[in-house]
Amino acid sequence: MEHSALPFAFFFLAEYGSILLISTLTAILFLGGYLIPFLGHGAPFFEALSLGVKASAIFFIFIWVRASYPRVRYDQLMVLCWTHLLPLSFAFFVLVVSLLVAFDITPISPIDSGPDYIAKDLVSALTTIKIVPNTTEEALVRVRSSSSIGFLLQMLFAI
Numbered sequence: 001m002e003h004s005a006l007p008f009a010f011f012f013l014a015e016y017g018s019i020l021l022i023s024t025l026t027a028i029l030f031l032g033g034y035l036i037p038f039l040g041h042g043a044p045f046f047e048a049l050s051l052g053v054k055a056s057a058i059f060f061i062f063i064w065v066r067a068s069y070p071r072v073r074y075d076q077l078m079v080l081c082w083t084h085l086l087p088l089s090f091a092f093f094v095l096v097v098s099l100l101v102a103f104d105i106t107p108i109s110p111i112d113s114g115p116d117y118i119a120k121d122l123v124s125a126l127t128t129i130k131i132v133p134n135t136t137e138e139a140l141v142r143v144r145s146s147s148s149i150g151f152l153l154q155m156l157f158a159i
Contacts, residue, residue, distance in 0.1 A: 019062055020055070027054035 027033060031054045034047035
């Protein structure tokens with residue numbers, strides 16, 4: 001009795017199972033999940049059918065694209081990732097941070113925004129955990145008057 005093909009079959013099952021999982025998550029996150037287009041909520045059977053149809057369509061497109069293009073060798077994939085995708089992701093990271101700084105877009109709410117709030121919060125956090133032992137109002141004034149990058153440098157080195 002031969003069992004040598006069973007692990008190979010498990011690899012294929014795991015691969016197609018992960019494709020099905022990603023297709024279902026994509027349908028839930030980006031296509032409205034179980035909601036029926038233009039109708040909203042309906043009977044539970046039709047909602048489950050809607051999710052199944054959306055996930056099956058994504059699964060079909062995934063397999064179709066995968067079968068249409070030749071397989072990339074592992075060394076070619078590593079070269080692509082290290083020489084193209086990693087520098088591109090770093091460039092986009094720098095771009096997003098630059099845009100956030102240039103247009104003063106921060107994830108802090110408008111009530112809590114501004115260098116005064118950030119400086120007070122940072123100074124109080126640093127004194128609480130005893131990184132900056134003697135923080136005075138004079139140090140807060142110096143931090144408030146500096147730029148956003150300068151106040152971080154001041155907090156780390158000058159206070």
